[in-house]
Structure formats: C-alpha cells, structure tokens
Amino acid sequence: MNPPVSIVIVTYRDALQKAAEKKGQSVESQERAAVIRLSPGDLKALGVEEYGRVKLRSDVGIVVVEARLDRSSKPGFGYMPVSRYTSELISYDPTKAKLPNFKRIEVQVEPSDEDITIWAT
Amino acid sequence: MSLVKFVCTGCSCLCDDTEIEVEGTQIKKINNACVRGAALLSAADNPQRRAPCSVNGQETSLAEAVEEASRLLQQAPRRLIFGLDNSTLEAQAAGMELAQALGAVIDDSSSFCHGPLIESILTGALPSGSLSQIKDTADLFIYWGSNAHQSHPRHLAKFFLPFYTELEEAGWVQKAQLCCVEVRDSETSSVCEPVFKLLPGGDRDFIAQVLNISGGGEGTPEAKTFVELIKRSHFGVIFAGLGLTYSLDGDYSLFAEMVQKLSQWTRLVVIPMVGHFNMRGFNESLYKKTGYINKVSFASGISHGEEFGFLEQVRSHLADCVLVIGSDPFSSLPHHVLRELEGVPIICFDPFITPTTKAAQVVFGTAISGLEVGGRAIRMDGDEIPLPVAKSSGYPSDEEILKRLAEKVSG
Numbered sequence A: 001m002n003p004p005v006s007i008v009i010v011t012y013r014d015a016l017q018k019a020a021e022k023k024g025q026s027v028e029s030q031e032r033a034a035v036i037r038l039s040p041g042d043l044k045a046l047g048v049e050e051y052g053r054v055k056l057r058s059d060v061g062i063v064v065v066e067a068r069l070d071r072s073s074k075p076g077f078g079y080m081p082v083s084r085y086t087s088e089l090i091s092y093d094p095t096k097a098k099l100p101n102f103k104r105i106e107v108q109v110e111p112s113d114e115d116i117t118i119w120a121t
Numbered sequence B: 001m002s003l004v005k006f007v008c009t010g011c012s013c014l015c016d017d018t019e020i021e022v023e024g025t026q027i028k029k030i031n032n033a034c035v036r037g038a039a040l041l042s043a044a045d046n047p048q049r050r051a052p053c054s055v056n057g058q059e060t061s062l063a064e065a066v067e068e069a070s071r072l073l074q075q076a077p078r079r080l081i082f083g084l085d086n087s088t089l090e091a092q093a094a095g096m097e098l099a100q101a102l103g104a105v106i107d108d109s110s111s112f113c114h115g116p117l118i119e120s121i122l123t124g125a126l127p128s129g130s131l132s133q134i135k136d137t138a139d140l141f142i143y144w145g146s147n148a149h150q151s152h153p154r155h156l157a158k159f160f161l162p163f164y165t166e167l168e169e170a171g172w173v174q175k176a177q178l179c180c181v182e183v184r185d186s187e188t189s190s191v192c193e194p195v196f197k198l199l200p201g202g203d204r205d206f207i208a209q210v211l212n213i214s215g216g217g218e219g220t221p222e223a224k225t226f227v228e229l230i231k232r233s234h235f236g237v238i239f240a241g242l243g244l245t246y247s248l249d250g251d252y253s254l255f256a257e258m259v260q261k262l263s264q265w266t267r268l269v270v271i272p273m274v275g276h277f278n279m280r281g282f283n284e285s286l287y288k289k290t291g292y293i294n295k296v297s298f299a300s301g302i303s304h305g306e307e308f309g310f311l312e313q314v315r316s317h318l319a320d321c322v323l324v325i326g327s328d329p330f331s332s333l334p335h336h337v338l339r340e341l342e343g344v345p346i347i348c349f350d351p352f353i354t355p356t357t358k359a360a361q362v363v364f365g366t367a368i369s370g371l372e373v374g375g376r377a378i379r380m381d382g383d384e385i386p387l388p389v390a391k392s393s394g395y396p397s398d399e400e401i402l403k404r405l406a407e408k409v410s411g
C-alpha cells in the first residue's frame, strides 16, 4: 500500500446532500457526504482509483470515505461537503484559531479496505 | 385547493415568490422553491421526519415536556441557550427574555461563522445595503468565498440574473458584471468573469495585494485586475461567504480597510451570505438589547466574552444544561467538542428529527417558521421580511413554548 499523503481539506456546501438529509433520505445523503475530492496527482500518489476508499485521519478523528477525482483541485488540497463526516475531523482549539477549522482540516490520507464509516442512528 | 404565497425559510434569501398548493394540511404543489426549499416543504408533510414532544425518548404531551424542561433548567446552576437562528423575531425576543429570566448565557451560530462580519456592518465599520436596491442599481457583483448556487440556490436568479440585461443594437447585453473570488471551480464560478482563483487560505494575501495597489504600490496581475474592475464600476457589491470568513479566521479588519480604500472609486457595499434564515435577526435583536450580537451572559447584568460562545461553553464544561432552539450542532460542529456534553441535559426545539433531537433528553417538536407559524425575520441584507402563515399544523411555535417556560421558571 502507498504511504499516507498530507492533505488540507476545505469544506463546501452541497444543496442536494442537504436536501436529502432534510428529507430523511439517509442513503442518498450519505452517498453525497462520504466523499473527498482530490487532485489527479494526489490520487496517483495514493495509488487509489476514483471511487476507491480512503481513510482520513485528523488530530481529532478518523473516517473512511470514497475518493473522487477533481481535476481543478491543487495538489495537497481536498474538498468535502459539510456533513457528519467533516464534523468528525474538524477541530476547534481557540489557542490556535478563533474559529473551527472548517476550511483547513489537516489530515493524513491513506488507501483503505475498510467500509465507508457509518454511525448508528 | 388553493394557491398560497409562502416566504421560504430554507435560507436567508427568504424568497417571497414561492407558492404552495394546499389540500387540507397537505402540500400538493410547490412553485419556485429551489431544491433546499422544496426539501423543507416535503419534509414538513412527512410524519416520519417530524419530531414529536418527548422526554427521555418517550413521546409525551407538550405540557409534560414543558414541565420536565423547566425542572432541568431550574435545577442547573449554569444554563446555556443556543440557536434561535431559524426562529422568528418574536420567538427570538421570547428566547432572550427567557435567558434574562434564567441568568443564562445566550449564543447563536454566528459566533463561529458570520458574526464578526455582521458586527462590522451593524457598527458601521463596513458599508452595506438592501438587496432590493442593489438588484436594480449595482453594476458589479462579486461573490467572495461563496458558491451561492449550492448554499443559496436562488440567490443569483432572484438578485442578479433576470434584471441585468438591456437592449443594444447588437442585442441583449449584460448590464452588470458578475465575478467571484474562489478557491475551486464551482457552479457559481462557471458563470463569473473574471474568476479570481486563490489558494485556500490565500484571501488575506490577496486583500493585502489589493490594498497595496490601491495605495499606488505593486501587486499580482490578479489583484491589479480586481482593482481595475472596481475602478470601472459605479456600484459594487461583495457577497461575502463562509469561505472568506474562515480564511480570515473571523478577523475582518484588513478586509474593512480594503473596502474603505476601494470606496474612493466606487460605491461598494458588503452583504453577508447568511445561511440560517433569521441569524441576522438574532444578531440585530441581541445587539439592540445588550450592545452585543452574540456570546452574552445574563448571569450578573449583561456580560460579553469569548467564554460565552457555544463551543467554548461546551469545550470548557461551563454549562450544566443546554437549551438548543432550531439548531442542529450534532450535524456539523466538531464532534470532539460535542463529546464534552456527555452527561449534560439537552433540551431541543426542532420541527424535525435531527442528530441533536436524538441526543436530547427533552424534545419539543415545533411548527415550521414561515410555513406553519408567522412572524417577522431579517434577511441577509438587513431588510425585515414579514412571514405570513401558509398552512396550519398542530405543532406549537418556538415563541409559545419559550413563553410557557419563562412563566414556569419565573413563577
């Protein structure tokens, strides 16, 4: 397996994911949320194909999500919709920053065989 | 069946041209709402999605829930009230009264998003304006750190696109320019020209470059183009999104300096792309009442400080009972902080079942503001919007429950 890659995650809003969540469509909502969009170079460095699974490890949490290709993404950055997945990774430490790090979550990304993370409802 | 006008409370655009066709209490048709607004309406009619009143997971009457909630609030020495951004101005006033009666801390989600920006506008540090005026007169629209297409899906359609064409000999031409400052390709950036693409976190540098150029110094070609664009405009508006707020870590001082500097060439205003439909209402109401927009304690008179922010209260175990009104912190806030709520009673108001209602000891299933309960709200631009009731429901309003709780705890 390829070694982990350091990525800074920037969160974004996804209207369809929010709509599915509101309607209680948990499968649709989860499918849209459990995703990280990475640059072609980072996917290659990870040795992961598009739709392959990756484990994201921040200093406060770990989740397994699906990797997607984002040709417009710069190497070293990844994009995820704001959701339960990102809230597991986001940290708040007022000694470092005033606001939680919604737009700069530092994670180690590695290929994973584990299932996509789901939480008991 | 009748067609009823409805002000959508799906976000702070507060679209007032949405309509629903109602048969009995069921919505049969929705006109003009976006995917988010339509999801709100369809969830409203889905009993599986609606939260009933409950105590410790057991469905109860409203009176029993009021009884238990007031008991929890009375026995806790340090209470925290959080949310109210999805409530009417009337309910917000009742929430603030309750906080005062309890000597509680009160805060809303602006304390970790647009708060500093709204504060700058309310204190006059940043110029702002009304969307109704802007949509007819502005000639430069800048979305900065905001993919409105996803966060406020009808924002462009309502406040930009249909109004900005005029007939020339060559045909219909765009009368105003739409551009954006963004870190990634988005639906909004795809209709903008030019797009100022930054590296994530690069906003402060870009602002510094713009300031430098505005003062006659040097800067990057992108920053020069940005200044030229401003100089050519007569009336520009910056729609400031969460991307900008988080990149600046809530410190808008350099941005305010830039806006002031650029205002020598054009009229420039800033509008916060507020998410929750009445977050601005909460900030304005609390500001009028206390002089602060959020993070207020009524424990002894009125005090304000970082320690009264929701996340800080939870992180540092400063609250013994938390009342969450119309907000869902367990969906999107840092879970490593929320784990600190273990053992702290949570009382939650929400029309829908959410991760936060699931974590709460007492739940009040409430009416949906703007659909099932009327009132007033403040749109993202500061305009007050009346919210007529569009259809009836058996659910109590936030205001009604808050007043009942206030009666109980003060009686």
Ligand code: SF4
Pocket: B008, B009, B010, B011, B012, B013, B014, B015, B018, B032, B033, B034, B035, B036, B037, B038, B152, B153, B154, B155
């Ligand atoms: S843009 Fe906002 S207010 Fe307008 S219909 Fe969509 S969710 Fe409702």
